[in-house]
Amino acid sequence: MTDNEMNNKAKIDFNSVAGIVFALTAIMGGQILEGGHIGALMQFAAFFIVMGGTVGAVLLQSPVKILMNGVKMSKWVFFPPKRYSQILIKQLINWSYLSRKEGFLVLESHAESATDSLTKKGLQLLADGSKPEKLREVLEIEVDAEVSYQRQSAKIWEAAGGYAPTIGILGAVLGLIHVMENLSDPSLLGSGIAVAFVATIYGVGLANLFFLPIANKLKSIINEQLVMREMLIDGLVAIAHGENPRLIEIRLMSYCVDDE
Numbered sequence: 001m002t003d004n005e006m007n008n009k010a011k012i013d014f015n016s017v018a019g020i021v022f023a024l025t026a027i028m029g030g031q032i033l034e035g036g037h038i039g040a041l042m043q044f045a046a047f048f049i050v051m052g053g054t055v056g057a058v059l060l061q062s063p064v065k066i067l068m069n070g071v072k073m074s075k076w077v078f079f080p081p082k083r084y085s086q087i088l089i090k091q092l093i094n095w096s097y098l099s100r101k102e103g104f105l106v107l108e109s110h111a112e113s114a115t116d117s118l119t120k121k122g123l124q125l126l127a128d129g130s131k132p133e134k135l136r137e138v139l140e141i142e143v144d145a146e147v148s149y150q151r152q153s154a155k156i157w158e159a160a161g162g163y164a165p166t167i168g169i170l171g172a173v174l175g176l177i178h179v180m181e182n183l184s185d186p187s188l189l190g191s192g193i194a195v196a197f198v199a200t201i202y203g204v205g206l207a208n209l210f211f212l213p214i215a216n217k218l219k220s221i222i223n224e225q226l227v228m229r230e231m232l233i234d235g236l237v238a239i240a241h242g243e244n245p246r247l248i249e250i251r252l253m254s255y256c257v258d259d260e
Helices: 003-008 014-033 044-061 064-077 085-102 104-113 117-127 132-181 186-241 245-256
Strands: none
Touching: 014 186, 044 064, 044 132, 044 186, 064 132, 064 186, 085 104, 085 117, 085 186, 085 245, 104 117, 117 132, 117 186, 132 186, 186 245
């Protein structure tokens, strides 16, 4: 299965949409039920302080490449990569039958048509006659590097979740300073106090409603993708050992116990 086919079949995760809608509705609804109005929560100055400070702190902590990849990965929250374990198993079994019938060299053409780098490398190593132990070693190194990079990228959201509440408190202090500077002018006290409290709300709200849930969601997806990678490696190594295709299929099916 090609990368394009997998991306085209990606479906929106309605759990993520429902979670965000439910959380925001509960907060906004609670504000209205308490007699307040939504406009009181719309403070651009507070939002600018919290978001700007959080982004700056994360940028200071992480290389730009990691930060940009983490932002790019955030689309997985709504459009997670499609799990294709059953299709992958069929491919592996097909490659197993072909290699037993015609030899490993026949897999070279399949390697050339593969778009996934790990699959391409694994099939090419099989076609070159690599030993099973060396095949596993090479592929596991690539997977470890890829997963490490993805986890570092996901951690930017976890970091943002840690910084945002503190930046919110900083915004609250700045708002109170503004209040203290204008005690002689009562007309300016309200806006300063509003920024102070709303900045705290933004910091805590963004951290617990968005940043930390996004980080945990990405970690879960990365782990799911890791299982797929491990299944691919296990199948390719089994082919290299010349195992019976039926036995390979039975073992690989154990990876699919949580498939829908």
